[in-house]
Amino acid sequence: MPPNSRGWHALFRKWKLASSIVLPRRYATTSTALPGLIDPSAPPLKIRLRQYQEECIQAVLSHLEKGDKRLGISLATGSGKTTLEVIFTQLIDRVKPHAKGAEQTLILAHRQELVEQAARHCTNAYPTKSVEIEMSSMHASGSADITVASIQSLTSGDRISKFDPSRFKLVLVDEAHHIVAPGYMRTLKHFGLSEAQPSSPALVGVSATLSRFDGLKLGAAIDQIVYHKDYIDMIGEKWLSDVIFTTVQTKADVSKVKKGANGDFKAGELSEVVNTDEINKVTVRSWLAKTEGRKSTLAFCVDLAHVEGLTNAFREHGIDARFITGDTPKPERSSRLDAFKRGDFPVLVNCGVFTEGTDIPNIDCVLLARPTKSRNLLVQMIGRGMRLHPGKKDCHIIDMVASLATGVISTPTLFGLDPSELVEDATVDDMKAIQDRKEIAKRKEAEEARDENATEVSAKKQSGPITNILTFTDYDSVFDLIEDTTEERHIRSMSPHAWVCIAQDRWILTNSNGSYVKLERNFKEEAGDDQFIVTEIAALSPAISKVPFSKPRKIAKALTFDDAIHAADTYAAKKYPFQFISRNQRWRNKPATEGQLLFLNKLRQKDDQLSPEGLTKGRAGDMITKLKHGARGRFASLEVARRRQGKARLKVEQEQALRAREKVSVGPLVD
Incomplete structure (x- = not known):
């Protein structure tokens, strides 16, 4: 029996197969696949593009003219499916065929609702195109002008074989941070896009989080990110709702929670830590204290047990909280979601359901009840509350952060701030202002360090002729310096690798053969130019070179610390053994080796020797790295700075004493 009739314009045309003995059949067009939702006779949609949408399209077209083929677009979470659909449909019309006969377009998505949304929009935008x-039981003919496909269905069996790559000019991918999954990679291979080739169609992937949590693989599918519009820019330009941030430290100890295959916490273990009566009560009380006037809160949990625990905690406090999970039946899910959109109840609790492609614009509060190590997940969760909505002034993000020493990503890290930075009712402008102050302070600190030939020195304004007080971290010995791990806390909260801080704003990641990647803030270039530089210094064999290391080779440059880390991690992951550079390897927690102890104890007093019981391999390796990269010289510089600080403090005290003598007041005179 022929498959079910499917065809968007099946009422007006029939597809006939080559064989005369096979009955004519129709394929999955939108008029039959989405009955009642499409009007094939409707005129084309006339859309007035927003400025950033046109900028995005022009960026794609410009790179295609240069010969680039595999392109990525990064648009803020919350910009909405409308923006994505507008850009996709505009590209369909404006991308030129790279070869004669290459006129078709393929749109890929990984969820049913995304496929249906894209198909509906394409039909409305192009009523004259097929x-x-x-998807599932719906089969395309392979010859339509536009095919919208579920990646799971397309790669099932031999369904992809009917699509002739030479007839396609454009492949569009929604939620493109999934593009390196096996199904997508098989599809790209079929269309000749495993590598960019003149004969292959153009590939354009769009995502709000155009990166992988592992930081390694996107380059296998996308060569260029040609346009980026983050949520801070879109909030400033009023395309997204304003946001207010509050972080609440719950003291939940996640230090023993293991990491899952995706790089984030294992859900079951994390749930056991955060899903307690005490923490759920803290979460609800924090929400009560901060959400006066808020109508629609979306809460994110770890798993089903956490959903149940937090929902019950809300109800115990008299709050009508309801939940939706992946197990919620579809009719009940739709009914409950519609009620939430109407404002029938104030809190909707979920786990993993509303992180991608969800359009609930009335959300005016997002409660992050689950810690995460994934920046992408954090951005996706926050983005649920950024849609514009009538009567909505802003969205309050309440981030229930846990222990910060284990790589937890919190909202301050999105602004380049230390994850331990706790904020209360901070707007985006407030967060940017904090970031600016921190950046200015760091620059002043580094400039002072260079001027004084010392590190970890900062300048603070004081009244009077003596204006500088030098402050720094005190180390009684070089051993205290190399044992201090506070400088690694920030970078290791953003990276899975064993980065070591060897100086102010300078970090290295070493390979087993002695080569290393260096990440440092660049102060030599003009203002506004690149701020961070990533280089590699390769170890050279004595058999071929008289010098131990090659000259530094520039790997990447970036405007932000986050982007620099991502670039450095991506490079290192490809070049260096994962078992050596990962800070979560088991060997790092084993006792230090005899060789490591011998190296370190040579520099210590006989009555202060290190032992394997008190030192792990990982810590010993980090300490040796610091010693090999200038810790002794750095300690000497700190000693110089210490003496200078003493002199500066004495001068300040003398100046203050003179001013006190000048002050006239009732009471005893100052001696």
């Missing part, structure tokens, strides 16, 4: 769906 649009078909390849």
Whole structure:
């Protein structure tokens, strides 16, 4: 029996197969796949593009003219499916065929609702074009002008074989941070996009989080990110709702929670830590204290047990909280979601359901009840509350952060701030102002360090002729310096690798053969130019070179610390053994080796020797790295700075004494 009739314009045309003995059949077009939702006779949609949408499209077209093929677009979470659909449909019309006969377009998505949304929009935008769906029991013909496909269905069996790559000019991918998954990679291979080739169609992937949590693989599918519009820019330009941030430290100890295959916490273990009566009560009380006037809160939990625990905690406090999970039946889910959109109840609790492609614009509070190590997940959760909505002034993000020493990503890290920075009712402008102050302070600190030939020195304004007080971290010995791990806390909260801080704003990641990647803030270039530089210094064999290391080779440059870390991690992950550079390897927690102890104890007093019981391999390796990269010289500089600080403090005290003598007041005179 022929498959079910499917065809967006099946009422007006029939597809006939080559064989005369096979009955004519119709394919999955939108008029049959989405009955009642499409009007094939409707005129084309006339859309007035927003400025950033046109900028995005022009960026894609410009790179295609240069010969680039595999392109990425990064648009803020919360910009909405409308923006994505507008850009996709505009590209369909404006991307030129790279070869004669290459006129078709393929749109890929990984969820049913995304496929249906894209198909619906394409049909409305192009009523004269044939649009078909390849998903589940719906089969496309392979020859439609536009095919919208579920990646799972497309790669099932031999369904992809009917699509002739030479007839396609454009492949569009929604939620493109999934693009390196096996199904997508098989599809790209079929269309000749495993590598960019003149004969292959153009590939354009769009995502709000165009990066992988592992930081390694996106380059296998996308060569260029040609446009980026983050949520801070879109909030400033009023395309997204304003946001207010509050962080609440719960003291939940996640230090023993293991990491899962995706790089984030294992859900079951994390749930056991955060899903307690005490922490759930703290979460609800924090929400009560901060959400006066808020109508619609979306809460994110770890798993089903956490959903149940937090929902019950809300109800115990008299709050009508309801939940939706992946197990919620579809009719009940739709009914409950519609009620939430109407404002029938104030709190909707979920786990993993509303992180991608969810359009609930009335959300005016997002409660992050689950810690995460994934910046992407954090951005996706926050983005649920950024849609504009009538009567909505802003969205309050309440981040229930846990222990910060284990790589937890919190909202301050999105602004380049230390994860331990706790904020209360801070707007985006407030967060940016904090970031600016921190950056200015760091620059002044580094400049002072260079001027004084010392590190970890900062300048603070004082009244009177003596204006500088030098402050720094005190180390009684070089051993205290190399044992201090506070400088690694920030970078290791953002990276899975064993970075070591060897100086102010300078970090290295070493390879087993002695080579290393260096990340440092760059102060030599003009203001506004690159702020961070990533280089590699390769170890050279004595057999071929008289010098131990090669000259530094520049790997990447970036405007932000986050982007620099991502670039450095991506490079290191490809070049260096994962078992050596990962800070979560088991060997790092084993006792230090005899060789490590011998190296370190040579520099210590006989009555202060290190032992394997008190030192791990990982810590010993980090200490040796610091010693090999200038810790002794750095300690000498700190000693110089210490003496200078003493002199400066004495001068300040003398100046203050003179001013006190000048002050006239009732009472005893100052001696």
